[in-house]
Amino acid sequence: MQIEERKKIGYYPGCAITMGSSSEEYGTSVLRVSEEIGPELEEIHDWNCCGASSAHATNHKLSTALSIRNISLAEQSGYKEILAPCPMCSQRLIISQKDVADDEELKKDVEDAIEMPCDGDVKIINYLELIKNYCMDEIAEKKKKTPKDLKIASYYGCLLVRPPKVLNFDDPENPQSMDEIVEAIGAIPVDWEFKTNCCGGGFTLSRTDVVLKLTNDILECAADAGADAIAVACPMCHANLDMRQKKIGKEYKRKYDIPIVYISELIGLALDLGPISLGLNKHFIDTKSVVNAFA
Amino acid sequence: MGKKIGVFVCHCGTNISATVDVEKVAEEAKKNNPGVAYTTTYKYMCSDPGQKLLRDKIKEEGLDGVVVAACSPKMHEHTFRNAAVKTGLNPYHVEISNLREQCSWVHPDKPTGTEKSIDLVRMMTEKTRKDRSLTPIKVPVTKRALVIGGGIAGIQAALDIADGGHEVIMVEREASIGGHMAQLSETFPTLDCSQCIMTPKMVELAQHDNIKLYTWSEIEAVDGYIGNFDVKIRKKARSVDLDLCTGCSSCWQVCPCKKIKSEFDMGLGNRTAIYIPFPQAIPSKPVIDRENCILFKDARKKNIPPNDSKVCRKCIDACPIAPVKAIDYSQEDEIVTEKVGAIIVATGFKELDDTSMYGEYGGGKYKDVITGLQFERLASASGPTEGKIERPSDGKEPEIVVFIQCVGSRDPAKGCSYCSKTCCMYTAKHTMLYKHKVHDGHAFVFYIDIRCAGKDYEEFSQRAIEEEGATYLRGRVSRIYKKGDKLVVLGADTLTGSVVEIEADMVVLASAMKAQDDAEKFAQKLSIQYNKDKFFSEMHPKLKPVESSSAAILLAGTCQGPKDIPETVAQAGAAASKVLALLSADELEREPVVAKVDRLPPPVFSTCIGCFYCQRVCPYGAIEEEDIKARDGSVIKTVARVNEGLCQGCGLCAATCRSKSVELAGFNDEQVYAEINSVEFN
Numbered sequence: 001m002q003i004e005e006r007k008k009i010g011y012y013p014g015c016a017i018t019m020g021s022s023s024e025e026y027g028t029s030v031l032r033v034s035e036e037i038g039p040e041l042e043e044i045h046d047w048n049c050c051g052a053s054s055a056h057a058t059n060h061k062l063s064t065a066l067s068i069r070n071i072s073l074a075e076q077s078g079y080k081e082i083l084a085p086c087p088m089c090s091q092r093l094i095i096s097q098k099d100v101a102d103d104e105e106l107k108k109d110v111e112d113a114i115e116m117p118c119d120g121d122v123k124i125i126n127y128l129e130l131i132k133n134y135c136m137d138e139i140a141e142k143k144k145k146t147p148k149d150l151k152i153a154s155y156y157g158c159l160l161v162r163p164p165k166v167l168n169f170d171d172p173e174n175p176q177s178m179d180e181i182v183e184a185i186g187a188i189p190v191d192w193e194f195k196t197n198c199c200g201g202g203f204t205l206s207r208t209d210v211v212l213k214l215t216n217d218i219l220e221c222a223a224d225a226g227a228d229a230i231a232v233a234c235p236m237c238h239a240n241l242d243m244r245q246k247k248i249g250k251e252y253k254r255k256y257d258i259p260i261v262y263i264s265e266l267i268g269l270a271l272d273l274g275p276i277s278l279g280l281n282k283h284f285i286d287t288k289s290v291v292n293a294f295a
Numbered sequence: 296m297g298k299k300i301g302v303f304v305c306h307c308g309t310n311i312s313a314t315v316d317v318e319k320v321a322e323e324a325k326k327n328n329p330g331v332a333y334t335t336t337y338k339y340m341c342s343d344p345g346q347k348l349l350r351d352k353i354k355e356e357g358l359d360g361v362v363v364a365a366c367s368p369k370m371h372e373h374t375f376r377n378a379a380v381k382t383g384l385n386p387y388h389v390e391i392s393n394l395r396e397q398c399s400w401v402h403p404d405k406p407t408g409t410e411k412s413i414d415l416v417r418m419m420t421e422k423t424r425k426d427r428s429l430t431p432i433k434v435p436v437t438k439r440a441l442v443i444g445g446g447i448a449g450i451q452a453a454l455d456i457a458d459g460g461h462e463v464i465m466v467e468r469e470a471s472i473g474g475h476m477a478q479l480s481e482t483f484p485t486l487d488c489s490q491c492i493m494t495p496k497m498v499e500l501a502q503h504d505n506i507k508l509y510t511w512s513e514i515e516a517v518d519g520y521i522g523n524f525d526v527k528i529r530k531k532a533r534s535v536d537l538d539l540c541t542g543c544s545s546c547w548q549v550c551p552c553k554k555i556k557s558e559f560d561m562g563l564g565n566r567t568a569i570y571i572p573f574p575q576a577i578p579s580k581p582v583i584d585r586e587n588c589i590l591f592k593d594a595r596k597k598n599i600p601p602n603d604s605k606v607c608r609k610c611i612d613a614c615p616i617a618p619v620k621a622i623d624y625s626q627e628d629e630i631v632t633e634k635v636g637a638i639i640v641a642t643g644f645k646e647l648d649d650t651s652m653y654g655e656y657g658g659g660k661y662k663d664v665i666t667g668l669q670f671e672r673l674a675s676a677s678g679p680t681e682g683k684i685e686r687p688s689d690g691k692e693p694e695i696v697v698f699i700q701c702v703g704s705r706d707p708a709k710g711c712s713y714c715s716k717t718c719c720m721y722t723a724k725h726t727m728l729y730k731h732k733v734h735d736g737h738a739f740v741f742y743i744d745i746r747c748a749g750k751d752y753e754e755f756s757q758r759a760i761e762e763e764g765a766t767y768l769r770g771r772v773s774r775i776y777k778k779g780d781k782l783v784v785l786g787a788d789t790l791t792g793s794v795v796e797i798e799a800d801m802v803v804l805a806s807a808m809k810a811q812d813d814a815e816k817f818a819q820k821l822s823i824q825y826n827k828d829k830f831f832s833e834m835h836p837k838l839k840p841v842e843s844s845s846a847a848i849l850l851a852g853t854c855q856g857p858k859d860i861p862e863t864v865a866q867a868g869a870a871a872s873k874v875l876a877l878l879s880a881d882e883l884e885r886e887p888v889v890a891k892v893d894r895l896p897p898p899v900f901s902t903c904i905g906c907f908y909c910q911r912v913c914p915y916g917a918i919e920e921e922d923i924k925a926r927d928g929s930v931i932k933t934v935a936r937v938n939e940g941l942c943q944g945c946g947l948c949a950a951t952c953r954s955k956s957v958e959l960a961g962f963n964d965e966q967v968y969a970e971i972n973s974v975e976f977n
Contacts, residue, residue, distance in 0.1 A: 173654020193776030221776070 010079030011041035012070055014050055014089035016235040023235035025279020029264035030085050030127060032278055036271050037138035041083060044074050052088040053202065064106060065113040067096035072116040085127040087159035087234045093124045098166055126160055127233050128177045129169065139184050144272035146186035147293040153190050153227035154178035157237040158198050178263055182231060185270035192225035194218045199240040215240050216252045229259040229290050231266055242284045259287045269294045298360040298424055299332040301352055302416060305340035305365035307395055314399040314408040320364065323413045330424055332356055341371050346378040353382040360388045360423040364416050366395040385428035387961055392419035414974055421969040429960055431884040432939055436522035437636040438878045443514055446474020447860060448852025448867040449641035450496050455871030457505035461878050464633050466528055467510045471576035472497055474643055478559060478668060480675035482860060483724045484755035490575060490677065497577045511582055515630060517821050520940040521847035522636045522883045532626040534583035539621035542579040546610035546622060555587045561669040563687060564679030569610045573677060601625060637847040637874040640831060644853035647703035647806040656775045662688040663782055664775060666806040667721055674728045684732045686801040693800030696729055697784045698722045699772050700742040703807030711807055713828060716857040718805035719746045723756040725803060726765035738765040739797055741772050741786050768795060775802055808857040822915060823848055830856045841870040849873050888944035888961045890937045903934035903956040909948035917941035918948060
C-alpha cells in the first residue's frame with residue numbers, strides 16, 4: 001500500500017472570513033471540513049491584509065507589497081501552496097505574484113519594503129481548487145449523508161475565474177468545478193446562466209441600487225432554474241445575495257427566500273458535521289431547508 | 296584581371312535617402328575598391344530613366360558586374376537583371392544590395408543607416424566580383440491546368456482557362472461543385488439570388504468540352520515542378536457509378552435514413568444517407584454517406600463486405616437501371632494520376648461554426664443562436680424552411696432578431712485577430728432579408744465598426760439602417776442567456792454609454808471566415824506557404840497577389856484570405872490569366888539558381904560520400920540517388936543528384952553537406968565567404 005503523506009498547506013484567511021469577522025462561517029466551515037478530510041491547513045503566522053478593496057485601487061505598489069509579504073511569509077515557513085478561500089484574496093495574491101515576476105523593478109521595491117525576498121514559486125489556490133485537487137476521493141469515501149432532491153445553483157461570481165489569462169482556472173464563461181463538487185456530495189447541480197455574472201461586489205454600500213438590480217437578476221435566474229439554494233465560495237457574493245433578499249423582493253416584487261450557502265458548508269453537511277459547527281446559523285436567509293435535505 | 300563593377304545607389308524617393316546618406320555610400324563604394332569602376336546615385340532606379348542610366352553606363356563604362364543598392368531583391372532584382380540583359384550582360388552579374396527593407400526602414404538614424412549601407416554595398420561588391428554567368432534552365436510545359444476546389448473561385452478560374460483553349464482538370468472534394476456561394480440566399484449589394492447567378496456557371500462548367508470534373512475526390516499528392524506536375528487524385532468511393540446513373544432520384548426517395556443533418560443546410564435540415572447535397576447539384580447524381588448508411592454500419596459491425604449485408608438494400612432495389620445497377624456497394628477508392636502544367640488552388644474557407652468557444656453566447660447550446668451561413672439557409676428559397684424565417688427551436692417567426700458582428704473576427708483573445716471583411720455587408724444584407732420577410736420584425740445589430748468599403752457597399756449598409764430600419768448599436772455583447780423562450784442579449788451601446796438588454800427571439804452570429812481545417816496539411820502537400828491563420832500566402836502582398844510561393848501554383852479566392860464574391864471572381868480571373876500565360880509558351884524558363892552535386896573524373900566520380908543528409912533536409916524532394924556504374928554495369932558508388940526541375944535554390948543541401956560536394960549556383964561558398972570577409976568588424 002502506498003502511504004500518502006498528508007500535505008500541509010499554508011492557510012490564508014484574510015479579513016473577511018477570519019474568526020470574528022462578517023463571514024466567519026466560511027472560514028469556520030473550511031477549517032472544520034479540512035479537519036475531517038484534509039489536507040491539513042496551517043494558518044500563516046503574522047499574515048496581513050491582501051491589499052484588496054482600497055489599496056489596489058489607490059496604490060499599486062502598496063497593494064502588491066501587502067500581498068507579497070503574505071506569500072513570502074508562507075515561503076519562509078516552507079509551504080508549497082497557500083489556500084486563500086476568499087477569491088478576492090486569492091486573486092490579489094496571484095496577480096501580485098505575476099506583477100512581481102514580470103517587473104524586476106517592482107520586485108526590488110517590494111522586497112525592500114517587506115524586507116524579505118520573494119523568489120519562490122508558492123502556488124496560490126482557491127477553495128474549489130483545494131477540494132478538486134485533494135478531496136474528491138475523500139468526499140466519496142467519507143460522505144455520510146446524501147441530500148434528497150436538493151437542487152443547487154453553483155454561483156462562482158467574477159473573481160474565481162477572472163481574469164482568465166492570469167488565474168487560468170476553469171472555464172471563465174461556464175465553469176464546472178463547483179458543480180462537480182455539488183454532484184460529488186449527492187446534490188443536483190442546476191444548469192443556469194448566471195454562474196459568473198457580477199453580484200455588484202464592493203458597490204454594496206455606495207451604489208445599493210446597482211447591487212439590488214444585479215443580485216435580483218442572479219436570484220431570479222437561479223429561482224427560475226429551480227434551484228433550492230445557491231452555493232458560493234466568496235464572502236462578497238454571499239453578503240450581497242444573502243443580506244438583501246427582503247429589499248430585493250420589495251423593489252422587484254418577488255419573494256425569494258433562497259438560502260445562500262458556502263460550498264464548504266454543503267460538504268460539511270454531507271460529512272454529517274453539526275450545522276452550527278459549520279456556521280449555518282449565521283445566515284440572513286434561514287438555511288433550515290438545506291440542513292433538512294440532508295436529514 | 297578583375298571585373299569592372301558599377302554601383303548604383305537608389306534614393307527610393309526618400310525611403311532610403313531619409314536615413315541613409317546615399318552620396319556617401321556611393322563615394323565609399325569606390326574607395327579602397329579597385330574593382331569598382333563607376334558609382335552613382337539616382338532618385339528612382341527602377342523607373343525608366345533609372346533603368347536607362349543603368350543600361351547606358353554598362354555600355355559606356357564597359358561594366359561587367361553591377362550592384363544596385365536599392366530595395367529587396369524580391370521586389371526588383373528581376374527588373375534590373377532584365378535591364379542588364381538588354382546590354383548583352385549576363386543577368387547573373389547583377390546583384391541587389393538591400394538598403395531599404397534591411398536597412399533604412401529598420402534604422403532610425405542616419406549615421407547608423409549610412410554605416411551599415413556602406414558595409415552592405417561592399418559585401419555585395421565582393422560577391423559580384425565572383426559572380427559567374429548562368430543560363431536559365433528550359434523546361435517543357437504540359438498544356439493542361441489543375442483547379443483544386445469547385446466553389447465560385449475554382450469555377451471562374453476553370454472556365455476562363457478552358458475558354459482560353461486549354462484543358463482543365465477540376466477536383467472537388469464534396470459530392471457537388473458550388474461551394475459556399477451555392478448556399479447563399481441573396482448576394483450583396485444587389486440582392487440578386489445566389490443560385491440564379493451561380494447555377495448557370497456550374498452547368499457551363501459541367502458541359503464544357505475542355506473541363507474534366509472530378510467530384511467526391513481529393514488531392515493525394517502533387518509531384519513535379521513548374522510546367523510538369525504529376526497529380527495523384529483520390530476518387531473517393533461514391534458507391535454510385537456516374538456513367539450509369541441518370542440522377543432519377545428513385546434511390547434517395549426510398550432511403551430509410553432520413554434524419555441525417557444536411558451539411559449543405561448547415562444542420563438546419565435533414566438529408567438521407569444516399570443523397571445529392573442540394574437539388575441543383577452538379578453532377579446531379581447521388582453519393583452514399585458510408586458513415587451513416589445502415590448497410591455500411593452493419594457491414595462494419597459484422598466485419599463483412601458491404602455487399603453481403605442484408606440489413607437494407609432499398610436504394611439498389613429501387614434503382615431502375617438495368618441490367619447493371621448504377622449503385623455499387625463494393626466500390627473502392629481509386630487513385631488516378633493527371634499531368635498538368637499549372638495549378639490553381641481555390642480551396643475556399645470554413646465558417647467558424649464551433650461556437651462552443653463563445654461561452655458568453657451560450658457556447659453552442661441555444662438552438663436559436665445561429666451562424667451567418669445558417670441564416671443564409673433559413674432565408675434561402677431552397678433552404679429547409681423554403682425561405683420562411685422560422686427560428687430553429689420551435690419554428691416560430693422571430694419578432695426580434697439580434698445580429699452580432701465580429702464573432703471570431705477581430706478577437707485576439709480567441710486567437711483570431713483579423714477582420715473577416717464580408718460580415719459587415721452580409722449582416723446588413725441579413726437585416727434586409729429579414730425585414731423583407733418579417734415586416735413587423737425588428738433587427739438589432741451590435742458592431743465594432745461598420746466596414747463597408749466597396750463599390751455601392753456604403754450605400755447598401757446605409758439603406759439597411761435608414762430605409763429598412765435596422766437598429767445599429769456600437770458595442771459588444773457580453774452575454775446571451777435564456778429566459779423563458781426568449782434570449783436575453785446583454786450588450787453595451789458605447790455611443791450613449793449605456794447598457795442594453797434586448798429580449799430577442801433569435802440571435803445571428805456573424806461568424807468569421809476561417810481557413811479550412813486541413814489547410815496546413817494541404818499547404819505542405821503542395822509546398823506552398825501559409826500565414827499564422829493558415830490562409831495561403833501570396834508571393835507579394837501587392838505585386839504578386841495571386842502567385843503562391845511555389846512556381847506555377849496560383850491562388851484564388853478565400854483560401855488566400857477572407858474576401859467577398861466580386862473580389863474572389865476577380866482574383867480567380869487573374870489566376871487564370873497567369874495560367875494562360877504560362878501555358879502559352881512551349882518551353883518555360885526558370886531560374887538557374889539551383890544546387891548541383893559535383894561530378895569529377897574517375898576514379899573519384901564525385902566527392903559525395905552518399906550520406907544523403909541532403910535528402911533529409913530538402914523541403915522539395917529534389918535530391919535523387921544516382922548509381923555510378925562501371926562499364927560492366929556494376930555499381931561503383933551511389934551519390935546524390937539534384938533534380939533541377941524540383942530544386943528551388945534554398946541552399947539547405949549545400950549547408951548540410953559534410954563533404955562540401957553541393958554547390959548552389961550563384962551562391963557558392965567562395966561568394967558567401969567573400970561577402971562575410973568583406974565586413975569590417977569593429
